[in-house]
Amino acid sequence: MATSDPALLRVRVAAKAPLAEGICGLELVADDGGALPAFSAGAHVDLHLGPGLVRPYSLCNDPAETHRYRLGVLREPASRGGSAAVHDRLALGDTLSISRPRNLFALAEPLNKGRHLLLAGGIGLTPLLAMAQALHRAGADFMLHVAARSAARLAFRDELATAPWSGRVSLHLDDGPEPQRLDLAALLADRRPDDHLYLCGPAGMLAAARAAASAAQWPASHVHVESFGAAAPEAGRDGAPAGSFELELARSGRVILVAPDQTALQALHAAGCELPSSCEQGICGTCLTPVLSGIPDxxxxxxxxxxxAANDQFLPCCSRARSARLVVDL
Structure with a gap:
């Protein structure tokens, strides 16, 4: 499984097939035929799809498996290259480099204490599918609610219907003669002290679920969220588009100007500062950078x-500055 970068894994596309309208599934195996590194439910890997094109995708197979990684990839209408590359260019038998699994969306331990409520919107099902399999194996109490616009756009439908834990699945589809939409207020009102809530889906669904959880007094530490799309950038405090600002690199004293039409990450890369990055949407946390002075936006x-609120770190791939300069630990 050797690559030019020892931190990366070399894998081969062992299977590629449509899962639903606009969604394809991938099965990746080690190119050398060996076992893949173990992962925990909720983990993701970064796919290196081309020069400068690195995108994170959640692992959706059973975490007990070490012979393969399974992914579900939605073709984004406004793709920045990642989902289009997976759908259009990646083919059966192709090899590519991926990161080792990382988990920023883990199940709360111990698994058998309290209930686990999994809420998925669309392709947000992928990490929750792995969670359901892990929870079932542990004998934990859980329910998986899956919302989708239509049956045609619901990935893993056959798997959800035939899994040994299919009795713990509730589908909420917008189409059909009797749409069964997700009633978040009613669902989240039934809360016990040790329950945990897991949310993954589009921004609108996440906002509504978070609001319902807050209204039902779910502790913030018991609400776990992962998004697969970035929120729209906000305007500055005065309502005007954010302008330029400066980044001071504390280790060298160098000052880099961030223009209004570029991200801080782009400015850093253009100046030769090779800060690691992945999603470039403020979701994965790869480019998290300590802030020593100044106020991030x-x-x-x-x-x-x-x-x-602590203002001691920020994500330069999407965040900006409310002060004229940020001093960062680079």
Whole structure:
């Protein structure tokens, strides 16, 4: 499984097939035929799809498996290259480099304490599918609610219907003669002290679920969220588009100007500062950078509200500055 970068794995596309309208499934195996590194439910890998094209995708197979990684990839209408590359260019038998699994969306331990409520919207089902398999094996109490616009756009439908834990699955489809939409207020009102809530889906669904959870007094530490799309950038405090600002690199004293039409990450890369990055949407946390001075304008979906309020770190792939300069630990 050797690659030019020892931190990466070399894998081969062992299977590729449509899962639903606009969604394809991938099965990746080690190119050398060996076992793949173990992963925990909720983990993702970064696919290296071309020069400068690295995208994270959640693993959806049973975490007990070490012979393969399974992924489900939605073709994004406004794709920045990642999903289009998977759908259009990646073919059966192709080899590519991927990162080792990382988990920013893990199940709360111990698994058998309290109930686990999994809420998926569309392709947000992928990490929750792995969670359901892990929870079933552990004998834990859980329910998986899956919302989709139509049956045609619901991935893994056969698997959800035939899994040994299919009795713990509830589908909520917008189409059909009797649409069964997800009633978040009613669902989240039934809360016990040790319950945990897991959310993955589009921004609108996440916002509604978070609001319902807050209204039902779910503790923030018991609400676990992963998004697969970035929120729209916000305007500055005065309502005007954010302008330029400066980044001071504390280790060298170098000052880099970030133009209004570029991200801080782009400015850093253009200046030769090779800061690691992946999603470039403020979701994965790969480019998280310590802030020593100044006030960031947080636009990410990775940091918790209290972490953003501390203003001691920011994600330069999407966040900007409320002060004229940020001094960062680079």
């Amino acid at each position: 947080h636009r990410d979906q990775y940091l918790e509200p209290n972490e953003q």
